[in-house]
Amino acid sequence: MQTAVASARAILTSLHEVMASRSGAQAKLNQVVEVIGERLDSEVCSIYLLREGMLELYATRGLEQTAVHVTRLAVGEGLVGTSAANNETLNLAEAAAHPDFAFRPETGEEKFHSFAGVPIVRRERAVGVLCVQHVDPRRYEEVEIEALQTVAMVLSELIANAELIDEEDAAVAAHLTEPERLKGLTLVKGLASGVAVFHQPRITITHVMADNRDAELQRMYLAFDKMREQIDRMASQAEFGVGGEHEEVLQTYRMFAYDEGWSRRIIEAIDAGLTAEAAIERVQQRTRMRMRQIDDPLLADRMHDLEDLANRLLRIVSGQLGTAASMGLRQDAILVARNLGPAELLEYDRRRLKGVILEEGSLTAHVVIVARAMGVPVVGRIRGLRGRLREGDPVLLDADQGVIDLRPTPALVEAFETRFARSRERQANYAAMRDLKPVTKDGQRIGVLMNAGLRDDAALLALTGADGIGLFRTEFQFLVSATMPQRERQTRLYRDVLEVAGDKPVVFRTVDIGGDKTLPYLRHNDGEGEENPAMGWRALRVALEREGLLKVQARALIEAAGGRTLNVMFPMVTEPWEFHAAKAVFEGQLAFLRQRKKLLPETIRYGAMLEVPALAECLEELAPHCSFLSIGTNDLTQFLFAADRSNPRLAERYDWLSPAILRFLRRVVRTVAPFNIDVTVCGEMGGRRLEALALIGLGIRRLSITPAAVGPIKELVRQLDVREITEAMEGWLANPPGNLRSQLQAWATQREIDWD
Ligand code: PEP
Ligand code: MG
Numbered sequence: 169m170q171t172a173v174a175s176a177r178a179i180l181t182s183l184h185e186v187m188a189s190r191s192g193a194q195a196k197l198n199q200v201v202e203v204i205g206e207r208l209d210s211e212v213c214s215i216y217l218l219r220e221g222m223l224e225l226y227a228t229r230g231l232e233q234t235a236v237h238v239t240r241l242a243v244g245e246g247l248v249g250t251s252a253a254n255n256e257t258l259n260l261a262e263a264a265a266h267p268d269f270a271f272r273p274e275t276g277e278e279k280f281h282s283f284a285g286v287p288i289v290r291r292e293r294a295v296g297v298l299c300v301q302h303v304d305p306r307r308y309e310e311v312e313i314e315a316l317q318t319v320a321m322v323l324s325e326l327i328a329n330a331e332l333i334d335e336e337d338a339a340v341a342a343h344l345t346e347p348e349r350l351k352g353l354t355l356v357k358g359l360a361s362g363v364a365v366f367h368q369p370r371i372t373i374t375h376v377m378a379d380n381r382d383a384e385l386q387r388m389y390l391a392f393d394k395m396r397e398q399i400d401r402m403a404s405q406a407e408f409g410v411g412g413e414h415e416e417v418l419q420t421y422r423m424f425a426y427d428e429g430w431s432r433r434i435i436e437a438i439d440a441g442l443t444a445e446a447a448i449e450r451v452q453q454r455t456r457m458r459m460r461q462i463d464d465p466l467l468a469d470r471m472h473d474l475e476d477l478a479n480r481l482l483r484i485v486s487g488q489l490g491t492a493a494s495m496g497l498r499q500d501a502i503l504v505a506r507n508l509g510p511a512e513l514l515e516y517d518r519r520r521l522k523g524v525i526l527e528e529g530s531l532t533a534h535v536v537i538v539a540r541a542m543g544v545p546v547v548g549r550i551r552g553l554r555g556r557l558r559e560g561d562p563v564l565l566d567a568d569q570g571v572i573d574l575r576p577t578p579a580l581v582e583a584f585e586t587r588f589a590r591s592r593e594r595q596a597n598y599a600a601m602r603d604l605k606p607v608t609k610d611g612q613r614i615g616v617l618m619n620a621g622l623r624d625d626a627a628l629l630a631l632t633g634a635d636g637i638g639l640f641r642t643e644f645q646f647l648v649s650a651t652m653p654q655r656e657r658q659t660r661l662y663r664d665v666l667e668v669a670g671d672k673p674v675v676f677r678t679v680d681i682g683g684d685k686t687l688p689y690l691r692h693n694d695g696e697g698e699e700n701p702a703m704g705w706r707a708l709r710v711a712l713e714r715e716g717l718l719k720v721q722a723r724a725l726i727e728a729a730g731g732r733t734l735n736v737m738f739p740m741v742t743e744p745w746e747f748h749a750a751k752a753v754f755e756g757q758l759a760f761l762r763q764r765k766k767l768l769p770e771t772i773r774y775g776a777m778l779e780v781p782a783l784a785e786c787l788e789e790l791a792p793h794c795s796f797l798s799i800g801t802n803d804l805t806q807f808l809f810a811a812d813r814s815n816p817r818l819a820e821r822y823d824w825l826s827p828a829i830l831r832f833l834r835r836v837v838r839t840v841a842p843f844n845i846d847v848t849v850c851g852e853m854g855g856r857r858l859e860a861l862a863l864i865g866l867g868i869r870r871l872s873i874t875p876a877a878v879g880p881i882k883e884l885v886r887q888l889d890v891r892e893i894t895e896a897m898e899g900w901l902a903n904p905p906g907n908l909r910s911q912l913q914a915w916a917t918q919r920e921i922d923w924d
Contacts, residue, residue, distance in 0.1 A: 176318040179207045180377060180441030183322055187377075193330035197227035200326070204319055205229040205300070208312060212280055212301035215323070216241070216248050217288075217332055223248055223297060226332070230301065231275040239272050243294075246270030251285035252294040257317065258285045261307045281305035284313060286320045290328060293555060298323060317453060318437065321446055325376040347575045348557075350550050352525070354570040355536045358545030359588050360502060360523030361581075364561045364574075365492045366554065367505035367512065371482050376446040381438060388444040391485035392431055395477065399425045424477050444485045452478045497521060502563040504553060508535045514622075514648055518542060523565040525572055527553050538648065541621050543876060547572055598879020602633030606885040608864075614885045615870035617675075618878055619850060621645075623661055626668035628875040633882070636673035638872020639737075639798065639850040640665065642721065643679045646687055655720045662728035673735055675775065675798070675872075676725055678718060678750065680739040682706030690714075702806060702813070707740035712749055722757040730767030737775035737798055741783055744790040747776045751793075777850075779803035784836055791843035798872070799836065801851030805829055824853045825862055825912060827904040834901065837867040848872050857884050857923045858912050864890060865897030880922075887921045 182203040186196055197215055205213035212230030216223040225231070225239040244253040250268040251258050260266055263283035271278070280301035287294035298320045300308070308316075378384045399422050424430065430451070437447035455474060483489050491512065492503070497520035503513075506527045513524070513535050524539055529548025539546045545567035557563070557574045564573040564584045573580055606616045617638030618628060629637065645653050645661055653661075666674055681687055682705050690710075698704035711718040725734055738750045751774050761768060773795035778784060781804065791797070801824070806813040808829060809822045833849075840847055848870035853859045855877030861884065863871065873881060896915055905911045916923040 176315045176437075176440035179204060179315065179319055180322060182207065183319070183326070184377060184441075187326060193332050194227070196326070196330060197332070200323065201227045201229040204298070204316075208300060208315065210300040211303055212277070212299075214299050214301075215288075215296060216252075216299070217296040217327065218243075218252075218294075223252055225275070226296075228275075230280075231277055235272070235275040239275055241270065241272075246272070247283055247285055248297045248299060251287050251297050251299075255287050255289065255294045257287070257313060258283065259308050259313055260284070261305045263301070277301065279303055282307065284308045284316060286313070286316045288320045288324045288327065290324045295324065296327065314454065318440055318442065318450055321442070321450055322376050325374075345575065347573065347577050347580065350553070350556070350572050350574065352547040352550040352570050352572065353529070354567050355526070355529055355546040355548045356524075356540045356544065356567060358523070358543070358567050359584070359591055360500075360545050360565045360567070361584065361588070362500035362502040362520075362522040362563060362565075364504050364557050364559055364563050365497060365501040366559055367492050367503055367508060368479065369488070369492055369495075369559070371445070371479075371486055371488050373443070373445045373449060373486070375443045378438065378441055378443045378446075381441070384438045384442075384444045384447070385435065387485055388431075388434060388438060388447065391444065391481055394484050395481050396422075396425050398480070399477075421477070424474055430474075445482060448478055448482050448485065491515070493517075502565055504557070506554070513538055513542070513544075518544075518624075523547075523563075523567065525550060525553060525563070525565065527551055538622070538644065540874065541625060541644065595879070598883065599631065601879055601882055602631065604633070604882065604886065606635075606882045608885055608888045608890045610889050610891055612869070612890045614864065615846075615848070616878055616881055616885065617673075617848065617870065617872040618875045619872055620665075620875070622648075623664055625875070626665045626674075629669055629672055632875050632878035634672075634875065634878045636675075637665070637669060638675050638848050638870065640674055640676045641680065642676055643681045646679060646681055652687075652690070652717075655724050658721060658724035659728045662725055666728060666732060673733065675735040675737055675796075677737050677739055677777065678708070678711055678721055680707040682710040702803070708738050708746050708750055709740065711738075712746060715753065718750065718753050719757060722754045723761065726754070726757055726761055726769060726772070727766060729769040729772075732769055734769040734772045735775065735796075736772065737777055737796070739777045739800070740779055740803070741776040741790075742780040743782065744786050744793075747774075747790060747793065775846075778836065779807070781807050781832070784832065784839075787836065787839045791840050791845060794843075794845055796846035796848065797836075797840060798848045798850045799833065799868075801829075801833075801849055801853040804832075804851065805853070808832060823909055824856075824859050825909045827901060827908065830862060830866060830897070830908075831901055833863070833868070834866045834897075841867075846870060855881065857881065858909065858916070860884060861888070861893060861916060861921070861923065862897060862908075862912060864888065865893035867894070884921065884923070887919070892919075 183200065186199045186203065189196070191199070201213040201215055204210070212228065214228040214231055215226050217226045222240040222242055225236050228236060241249045243249050247258055247263060247266060247269055260283045262281055263269055280303055282302040282305055283299060285297050285299040288296035288298055298316060300316065433451045434447045437450045438444060442450060452475070493512065493515035497517050499520065500522045501520055502523045502525060503516065503521060504525050507529060508526065521544060524544055524546040526546065526548040527550055529536060529546065536546055545565055547565060547567050547570055550572065561575050564576050564580065566572070566584070576584070606614045608614065615635050617636045618632060618634040619639040619641070620626060620628070620637045621641035621644030626637070645658065662676065681690065725736055736754065738747055741747045754772065754774070758768065758772070775796035775798055776783070776790060776794055777798050777800045779800035783790070802813055805822070805824060811818040811822055837847060847868060849863055849868050850872035852874070854863060854871035855873035857880055860871060860881050871881060900908055900911060913923060
């Protein structure tokens with residue numbers, strides 16, 4: 169056997185001749201199997217192509233000619249069908265031993281033992297299979313498989329040019345014209361409709377076989393230079409100084425970018441006769457195949473880096489630069505991606521971006537946190553989605569139910585429109601309530617504030633009529649940056665937010681990073697992951713250890729709030745000393761800035777978040793030193809129930825409306841009552857009507873909630889009599905009924921209070 173390069177090159181040269189000949193498509197395929205069979209010294213070489221949903225034997229050398237256009241296999245049937253269905257290469261010494269083997273007597277293949285099948289891929293989908301067979305039971309060498317894979321790439325171009333498969337109507341794509349409903353995981357609730365837009369538009373490789381090897385090499389070298397320059401620039405722009413943890417990440421990235429093995433393999437593929445684009449893709453295919461066999465999450469991460477780099481290289485070399493965001497959205501769009509970074513999401517035009525579907529994604533993914541803040545519904549965990557729809561396909565996204573409808577029927581669209589209209593009507597009613605005060609029927613003023621994290625969120629204060637921002641998650645700015653935001657950038661953001669908020673208060677929470685909100689540029693010293701990140705090195709724990717980080721933020725906040733009140737709160741306070749230590753950092757900066765005669769805030773109000781149950785036992789010690797307390801029920805409940813808040817399997821298991829949670833909260837309210845400080849609930853719980861009802865019944869008078877919930881909660885408050893609900897809660901907590909939720913529902917229904 170010659171080297172893969174030599175065999176592939178020899179085959180490609182011959183294929184060039186076949187392609188240039190004037191013969192028809194079928195004759196060309198017949199010649200192709202001869203060429204490949206001869207060059208690879210293979211007894212059988214066959215090409216199966218998709219036609220009307222079936223893989224049809226189109227050409228063969230070695231099998232019975234009478235089987236051509238007669239033998240047909242469904243996708244997934246037999247070895248050929250398996251290779252196409254899974255888009256994977258099979259290399260078997262004994263074909264019949266494989267569980268998917270399907271014997272076709274008309275082909276006369278019983279005498280052949282070994283089998284290798286390589287999918288012929290077009291636009292990421294298998295449209296056929298190229299296979300070879302031998303009498304000897306032997307596995308094919310890697311070089312042989314690689315030669316076959318290279319040839320399969322060329323075949324895909326040949327087949328498309330000869331219009332042997334109808335690309336629109338090809339069988340695997342046949343389902344792409346049918347309506348299809350897929351179920352995923354709700355990540356951000358809401359309804360949306362639009363056309364599918366792929367975040368990473370597919371790079372179309374139009375030419376696989378190169379005319380001029382040197383020109384291809386030249387293009388490839390230039391693209392490598394450009395890509396390396398980009399990576400180096402990224403590294404040098406890192407704002408965290410030299411030697412920071414982010415360096416480690418960027419260094420790995422650089423290591424790949426400069427990896428000689430990688431560029432050498434691409435050069436080899438170009439040497440074999442491929443264009444630069446095809447060569448990059450070819451090498452990537454091989455890497456993917458190898459990685460698939462290794463089950464190691466760390467390697468999977470590295471694979472992700474490598475895919476990123478390969479895509480970057482492909483975009484540079486093909487001149488098809490940019491994501492869908494850079495091309496602009498032309499109509500209402502549902503964005504489709506395997507995964508996204510938060511910054512990438514923010515690049516899209518908010519007016520046109522209606523929804524997001526991710527093949528991966530989890531509730532705590534940064535992109536999801538940002539999408540929630542943007543009010544964009546998201547459904548995640550729909551594997552293989554990009555293979556099931558095409559750009560421009562209409563999509564209905566019902567993130568309330570975690571369902572998407574691809575290419576919906578008119579009846580589905582109509583039903584969706586009705587629900588959508590109802591939901592919009594409700595929104596309009598809420599918007600009309602923005603100037604109404606959230607005062608209960610018996611005259612209690614409830615504070616309804618909103619949670620925010622992005623610069624633009626502040627504008628929602630006016631739109632919703634919220635009383636202020638009760639939780640500004642400052643870590644969002646960190647999450648959406650590729651590098652640590654410098655102090656000036658932080659100051660600018662805080663100042664902008666305060667300006668838009670005007671007279672309304674804004675509570676800035678110092679960064680809650682670490683744990684599940686990891687930053688690529690802030691890594692652990694030991695570089696190792698944590699088994700329980702939510703209970704790990706996060707929030708104030710990071711900030712107190714990385715004092716520089718907190719100092720910079722303190723100074724940015726103090727400077728931004730010059731001449732006004734600064735409300736600052738610390739996340740994940742577990743013991744009072746942590747609060748004091750964080751406060752001391754602020755006081756230190758205050759003294760420093762005073763010396764420098766800077767304009768200082770009129771007052772600084774310090775608050776602690778109560779998210780760790782242990783702090784509830786120390787409130788008497790802490791409360792005299794705080795101006796306010798904010799209860800983060802998202803974390804608090806996960807710690808009380810010992811149930812990971814991001815684990816979808818536990819999402820429905822425990823109820824916020826349980827005596828355990830409610831009694832706990834009531835005790836907190838009672839403990840701090842003598843200290844006369846504000847107590848706010850700022851977790852998601854407060855934004856749900858029934859839960860808000862219960863919280864008010866416990867004595868909570870301030871809720872900070874997601875902006876979309878401000879209207880519904882105001883409406884609820886205005887229907888409520890605090891004395892009544894307080895009394896009812898007392899009764900239920902003294903003697904908990906089997907199902908507190910249904911009791912509350914019945915209670916609200918009786919009083920004609922909307923709770924859904
Ligand atoms: C919480 O834990 O309830 C909270 C508001 O903080 P976050 O969701 O940002 O952790
Ligand atoms: Mg929290």
